[in-house]
Amino acid sequence: MHTNHPSQDPPRNGIDGGFSVDGMTTASVDVDTARSDYAALVGRGLSLDITRGKPSPQQLDLSNALLALPGEGTFKAEDGTDVRNYGGLNGLPELRRIFAGALQVPAGQLLAAGNSSLELMHDAVVQALLSKLPGAERRWADEPQVKFLAPVPGYDRHFALTERFGIELVPVAMTDEGPDMDAVETLVAEDPAVKGIWCVPKYSNPTGVTFSDDVVKRLATMRTAASDFRIFWDNAYAVHHLTEDEPELADLLALATEAGNADRVFVFGSTSKITLAGAGVGFFGASEANLAWWTGNIGKRTIGPDKVNQLRHAHFLKDSDGVRAHMRKHAEIIGPKFAAVDRILTEELSDLASWTKPTGGYFITLTVPQGTAKEVVRLAKEAGVALTPAGATHPHGNDPADAVIRIAPTFPKLEEVEEAVRALAVCVRLAVAQRG
Numbered sequence: 001m002h003t004n005h006p007s008q009d010p011p012r013n014g015i016d017g018g019f020s021v022d023g024m025t026t027a028s029v030d031v032d033t034a035r036s037d038y039a040a041l042v043g044r045g046l047s048l049d050i051t052r053g054k055p056s057p058q059q060l061d062l063s064n065a066l067l068a069l070p071g072e073g074t075f076k077a078e079d080g081t082d083v084r085n086y087g088g089l090n091g092l093p094e095l096r097r098i099f100a101g102a103l104q105v106p107a108g109q110l111l112a113a114g115n116s117s118l119e120l121m122h123d124a125v126v127q128a129l130l131s132k133l134p135g136a137e138r139r140w141a142d143e144p145q146v147k148f149l150a151p152v153p154g155y156d157r158h159f160a161l162t163e164r165f166g167i168e169l170v171p172v173a174m175t176d177e178g179p180d181m182d183a184v185e186t187l188v189a190e191d192p193a194v195k196g197i198w199c200v201p202k203y204s205n206p207t208g209v210t211f212s213d214d215v216v217k218r219l220a221t222m223r224t225a226a227s228d229f230r231i232f233w234d235n236a237y238a239v240h241h242l243t244e245d246e247p248e249l250a251d252l253l254a255l256a257t258e259a260g261n262a263d264r265v266f267v268f269g270s271t272s273k274i275t276l277a278g279a280g281v282g283f284f285g286a287s288e289a290n291l292a293w294w295t296g297n298i299g300k301r302t303i304g305p306d307k308v309n310q311l312r313h314a315h316f317l318k319d320s321d322g323v324r325a326h327m328r329k330h331a332e333i334i335g336p337k338f339a340a341v342d343r344i345l346t347e348e349l350s351d352l353a354s355w356t357k358p359t360g361g362y363f364i365t366l367t368v369p370q371g372t373a374k375e376v377v378r379l380a381k382e383a384g385v386a387l388t389p390a391g392a393t394h395p396h397g398n399d400p401a402d403a404v405i406r407i408a409p410t411f412p413k414l415e416e417v418e419e420a421v422r423a424l425a426v427c428v429r430l431a432v433a434q435r436g
Contacts, residue, residue, distance in 0.1 A: 029352070029433035038379065038430045041423055046384035048420040053205070053362035053408040055273055055330075062329050063275040069312035077314075083307035089295055092310040095281065101320050102238045103269045104251045105285030110267075111294070113305045117270035117282040121232060122161055124266055124284075127297045128195070128230070129165060134263045134289040136228035140195060149187060149197035151179040153365055153393035153404050155205040158198040158234070169395035170194070174207055178215035185222045192225040196232055202249050203237040206365045206393055206406040208358025210247040220255035220264070231256075233267045237361040239327050240273060242335045245359045253285065262287035271313060273362065274326065281305075281313055337409040337417045338364065344418060348425035352432055355407075364407040365393070366424075372431040373402045379427040385420050 075084050078094045090096070091112025100107040113120060129141040140146050148162050150169040159169055170187060173180045178201070188194050199219075201211040211219075219231055233252055253265045267285035274280070284294065317323050341364055345355050355366045368376055373390035380387050388406045391397040407424075409417045 029429050031433040031436070034426075034430040034433035037426050038383070041383045041426045044384075046419065046423060048384060048412065048416055048423070049386040050408050050412060050417065050420050051386050051388045052411065053273075054411045055277055056333065056411050056413075058333050059273075059330055059410070060276060062326065062333075063316065066275055066279070066312050066316050069315050070308065074315075075308070075311070077307065077311060081307065083311045086303045088304045088307050089299055089302070091281075091305055092307055092314060095310045095314045096283075098314065098317055098319055098323065099269065099271075099283055102323065103235055103267055103283055103285055104249070105253055105267050105283075109253075109288065109291060110283055110285040111291065112310055113282045113284060115270070115272065115278070115280040115282060115306075115309070117234065117236065117268045117272070117284075118157055118161070120268055120282050120284045121158070121234065123298065124230075124232070124294075125161060125165060125167075127294070128228075131293070131297055133228040133230070134287075134293055140228075143193065143195075145193040147191065147194045149179070149184060149194060150395050151198065151204075152395070152399075153206055153406070154198060155200055155234070156388075156392040156397075158232075159395045162198075163396065167195075168193075171395055174204065174209060176209060178204075178209060178211035181215055181218045181222075185218065188222060188224045188226070188229060190225060194224075195226050195228060196230045198232050198234070200234050200236060201252070202235055202247070203240060203358055203361025205236070205361065206356075206363035208356045208361050208363065208365070210249060210360075213250040216250035216252050217255055220252055220261060221259040224264075229264060231265050233265055235267060235269045236273070238269055239323055240330070240362065241327065241360045242331050242338055243359045247359070253287075257287070263289050266290065274323065274330075275313060275316070279309055281310055334410045337412075337414055340414060340418050341407060341409050341421050344421045344425065348422065349428055352428060362408065362410050364409065366405040366407055367403050368405060368428055369432055369435065370401045370403050372428070372435055373399065373405050375431040375434070376405060376424070376427045379430055380424055383423055383427065385423045385427075387424070 075082055077083055077092045081088055095112050096110045097107045100110050103110060130139060132139055147168045147170050150159055150171050151174045152171045153174060162169060172183045203210060253267060256262055256264050265286060270280050270282040272280035342357055353366055353368045356364055377387045377390045390402060390405060391399040393399060393404050393406055
């Protein structure tokens with residue numbers, strides 16, 4: 001991941017009456033011109049939406065062949081399992097094998113489940129609240145307090161999930177290499193109430209950062225005050241490359257196992273943005289002790305996943321090379337959209353804002369002058385352009401700097417992305433001008 005300015009410091013008000021974004025003092029904006037441009041924008045009556053990171057219909061079309069699979073008379077997995085029937089809590093071996101490499105989990109320690117990895121994360125938190133994790137002294141529900149570390153900017157659904165259960169979120173800053181590990185190591189070593197950390201380690205949501213080898217190693221080996229500390233390793237974008245530049249991610253589970261911390265890691269992934277988001281397969285990977293805990297609990301609520309869907313995925317994707325070839329088709333569709341966002345922001349806002357230039361994933365992070373993000377989103381809404389709410393990238397929807405806006409360019413058509421980003425630029429200029 002790259003940004004158009006090297007510093008990741010939060011934006012600050014400039015001493016010269018302008019603003020500073022990532023250490024760069026912005027140019028002034030003429031208020032009258034900005035208001036005139038915005039009035040013209042509103043007059044266009046736009047109706048555009050770049051709020052959520054969803055696959056476009058064109059991307060979904062890539063997997064339409066799934067709808068005819070596995071086909072009448074084809075209902076046996078490679079081990080002889082009749083996928084039409086009950087059972088198979090761990091999922092089909094052939095599909096687990098296909099994704100073991102990408103998710104960096106041995107196939108024997110990777111489970112294939114229903115269509116949502118978020119559902120699996122939710123289950124993991126609920127089961128930890130209700131039953132003792134391996135290494136735990138008691139259930140999380142019996143703890144006086146439970147805290148999770150929340151790298152920011154981060155994924156709003158992670159935050160909402162833990163907030164739902166009254167878990168306190170402790171923000172830690174994201175850097176170009178991943179979470180600020182000096183802060184993480186201090187917090188987990190000193191406070192036994194810190195039970196977990198949310199991580200999107202590759203093409204992170206929303207910054208596009210891929211965790212460095214040093215960050216992954218420190219996560220695997222750091223000392224924690226809580227014996228039942230867990231890393232929620234949401235590797236949602238493991239194969240979602242936009243360019244030939246495919247950064248390597250260090251193997252957290254292997255490093256943690258080598259350090260004697262195998263139980264520390266919960267790995268999650270899914271095919272939701274690979275095949276059909278409405279009919280994907282979620283994955284959960286962990287140590288043998290964690291898997292025994294997981295299946296012992298989950299076996300009380302289900303007899304097995306949708307194995308018919310898993311079989312058709314195995315037939316459609318075939319192997320890891322099949323996954324890579326399929327993902328190149330995705331990149332051909334969405335790559336131009338990311339390029340368009342960068343090109344237009346460079347043309348329109350190079351002196352007013354900074355933004356990330358990810359080489360994979362689904363999002364771009366735009367950093368505007370401090371105190372203007374909410375106003376930009378409000379102005380955009382009035383002009384007919386829906387953006388993710390300002391603050392969504394932080395716990396409780398509160399970005400203290402009011403500076404971060406998440407851009408999701410995948411779903412709309414290319415021309416709609418271009419139109420929306422140019423409209424966004426008009427709103428940024430007016431918000432900055434009015435702030436004066």
